[in-house]
Amino acid sequence: MRRLLGALVIFVVVIGAAAVQWLDAGATVLKIVKTSSADHHWTPDKPLFVLLLGHDIRPGAGCGCTDSIHIVGIPAGGGQATFLNIPRDTRVNIPGVGNHRINEAWGRAKENKEQFAAQVIGGFVGVTIDYTIVIGFNDFPKLINEIGGVTVDVPESMSDPNSGAFFNKGLVAMNGDQALAFSRDRHLGGGDFTRSANQTRLILAVLAKLRGAGTAPLEQLKYLAVLARHSILNGIGTRDLYRLGRLALSIDPASVRSMTMPGTGAVIGGGAFVVPTADAPGVFADFADDAILQTH
Amino acid sequence: MRCGPMRAAQASPATASTTNKSVTNVVMPRQLRSVAALVLAAVLGACSGNSSTSATSTPETTAGARTTTTTTTAASTTTTTALADVSTAIGTPTIASAGTIGPAGTTDTLSVADKVQFMVAEYERLAIGTALNGSTGDLVGVLTAEAAKTLTPEQRATLTDEATVRASAVSAGTNSIALTGYTAADGGISVVNAALSLNLSGTTAAGAPFTIKRFGNLTFVDDGDAWRIDSFDLSVERDLP
Numbered sequence: 049m050r051r052l053l054g055a056l057v058i059f060v061v062v063i064g065a066a067a068v069q070w071l072d073a074g075a076t077v078l079k080i081v082k083t084s085s086a087d088h089h090w091t092p093d094k095p096l097f098v099l100l101l102g103h104d105i106r107p108g109a110g111c112g113c114t115d116s117i118h119i120v121g122i123p124a125g126g127g128q129a130t131f132l133n134i135p136r137d138t139r140v141n142i143p144g145v146g147n148h149r150i151n152e153a154w155g156r157a158k159e160n161k162e163q164f165a166a167q168v169i170g171g172f173v174g175v176t177i178d179y180t181i182v183i184g185f186n187d188f189p190k191l192i193n194e195i196g197g198v199t200v201d202v203p204e205s206m207s208d209p210n211s212g213a214f215f216n217k218g219l220v221a222m223n224g225d226q227a228l229a230f231s232r233d234r235h236l237g238g239g240d241f242t243r244s245a246n247q248t249r250l251i252l253a254v255l256a257k258l259r260g261a262g263t264a265p266l267e268q269l270k271y272l273a274v275l276a277r278h279s280i281l282n283g284i285g286t287r288d289l290y291r292l293g294r295l296a297l298s299i300d301p302a303s304v305r306s307m308t309m310p311g312t313g314a315v316i317g318g319g320a321f322v323v324p325t326a327d328a329p330g331v332f333a334d335f336a337d338d339a340i341l342q343t344h
Numbered sequence: 345m346r347c348g349p350m351r352a353a354q355a356s357p358a359t360a361s362t363t364n365k366s367v368t369n370v371v372m373p374r375q376l377r378s379v380a381a382l383v384l385a386a387v388l389g390a391c392s393g394n395s396s397t398s399a400t401s402t403p404e405t406t407a408g409a410r411t412t413t414t415t416t417t418a419a420s421t422t423t424t425t426a427l428a429d430v431s432t433a434i435g436t437p438t439i440a441s442a443g444t445i446g447p448a449g450t451t452d453t454l455s456v457a458d459k460v461q462f463m464v465a466e467y468e469r470l471a472i473g474t475a476l477n478g479s480t481g482d483l484v485g486v487l488t489a490e491a492a493k494t495l496t497p498e499q500r501a502t503l504t505d506e507a508t509v510r511a512s513a514v515s516a517g518t519n520s521i522a523l524t525g526y527t528a529a530d531g532g533i534s535v536v537n538a539a540l541s542l543n544l545s546g547t548t549a550a551g552a553p554f555t556i557k558r559f560g561n562l563t564f565v566d567d568g569d570a571w572r573i574d575s576f577d578l579s580v581e582r583d584l585p
Contacts, residue, residue: 093493125494265537265561265577269526273446276529286526286534287565287574291490294575 077187082283083166083180090178095339096122099166099180106185112155116247121339126295128303132335133244135311139321140172174336189224197223200253208233241308252301263297305341431473433514436465440520446527456533457523459571460564464521464538475505488572502578509554509584514546536564552585
């Protein structure tokens with residue numbers, strides 16, 4: 049079962065993506081949408097919350113599910129970030145639909161998919177999602193290839209024919225297809241929880257690569273050009289895109305905290321779900337106030 | 345990616361860029377004409393100040409050492425008057441080069457370049473010239489609201505020369521900017537980077553020489569009524585007495 053997607057480079061990309069040759073590629077691989085209300089404007093002196101979604105749609109397959117779900121919180125001033133990883137099977141109430149898996153929120157919307165998903169997922173955690181970034185299953189490998197691949201610190205060996213992930217533990221140089229396989233493998237100890245954490249690991253590897261390529265102002269402008277050329281922007285201008293990119297590049301991957309929502313498996317009404325454990329609300333509140341997990 | 349000229353490089357020499365020279369070598373846009381007028385007025389005002397100070401101090405000198413108080417007042421007046429020239433002596437930066445990144449632009453690039461050039465001059469006047477006069481410049485009109493809100497004391501110490509030295513004279517050996525504009529998908533320019541090179545030398549009121557070299561990047565965004573600094577990556581080297 050292939051769903052999944054990896055995720056997001058996105059943010060990073062948001063940030064600044066990549067190699068200059070990508071400028072000539074021409075493909076649109078990202079959608080960046082302002083998902084907070086019209087009267088809610090993020091400024092650098094406030095924490096920023098960005099929802100990263102990777103969907104599984106591709107020719108002849110996919111259910112429109114976002115199997116990669118991460119809320120990135122960047123505190124005021126930037127420089128660090130917290131990734132809150134949400135398991136795809138988390139049971140939530142989707143307005144107009146009922147209690148379903150959280151990965152269905154985006155696909156269930158008939159219009160304004162990003163706003164709808166941001167409201168459902170942001171509401172579940174208790175944060176206002178300023179921007180939502182979406183990348184598709186087939187686009188993810190392209191993105192990785194365009195930046196020349198990425199080196200990932202694989203936490204445990206993988207051997208999964210379902211996803212195609214065959215990696216030894218340790219630093220592994222990956223191309224786009226390998227990165228996608230790494231982000232999809234859930235046949236690990238911890239299952240989807242571990243997979244979600246690995247997706248964040250991959251995103252941070254991309255961020256590290258971009259930062260290594262340069263963060264000077266002119267490079268940021270080039271990244272902006274790359275990003276804007278390959279993105280569909282909705283409700284966000286290039287000035288804010290530039291600010292987001294600059295903010296993202298300010299994040300030191302070593303200062304990023306990644307935490308997966310505390311949850312446990314449950315069968316409800318015949319369906320397999322993940323439900324938050326008793327300590328999840330405390331984590332959400334700790335995260336929501338300033339995008340930093342002080343007590344967790 | 346298409347790169348094209350944002351504005352033809354101006355032929356102003358990289359050295360000895362004084363206010364008068366900049367005005368002479370550049371086809372002045374409206375803003376600069378205004379600036380030039382202001383600069384001219386300031387220069388004239390400063391000159392008037394000098395004259396007036398001389399005139400003021402003359403009677404005191406003539407009066408001889410009548411009282412210690414009189415002597416002190418004269419010294420103070422002379423110092424203040426001389427410092428009034430510092431801001432204008434820095435001049436207007438010349439545009440060493442300009443180009444764009446992104447799709448072919450539709451914006452009036454000359455206009456954008458002029459506006460950014462104008463604001464760099466304003467930045468230099470307020471953050472550097474005024475500081476060297478011993479005062480604190482109000483940067484509100486130069487920075488975006490977001491940048492002003494998040495400016496740390498350390499950043500301000502790089503951006504400005506506040507509390508460093510009080511100058512009686514300053515000259516700009518180099519004052520140039522290289523502009524790179526980003527054109528969005530609609531062809532408009534929304535972000536401009538100005539690579540700044542500003543080398544100042546001068547003397548303090550006590551006659552001691554000093555130099556201040558400032559180089560790096562000021563990134564401007566279209567802030568509605570003006571182009572303002574949204575971020576910067578500057579280095580400053582000060583050789584002070």
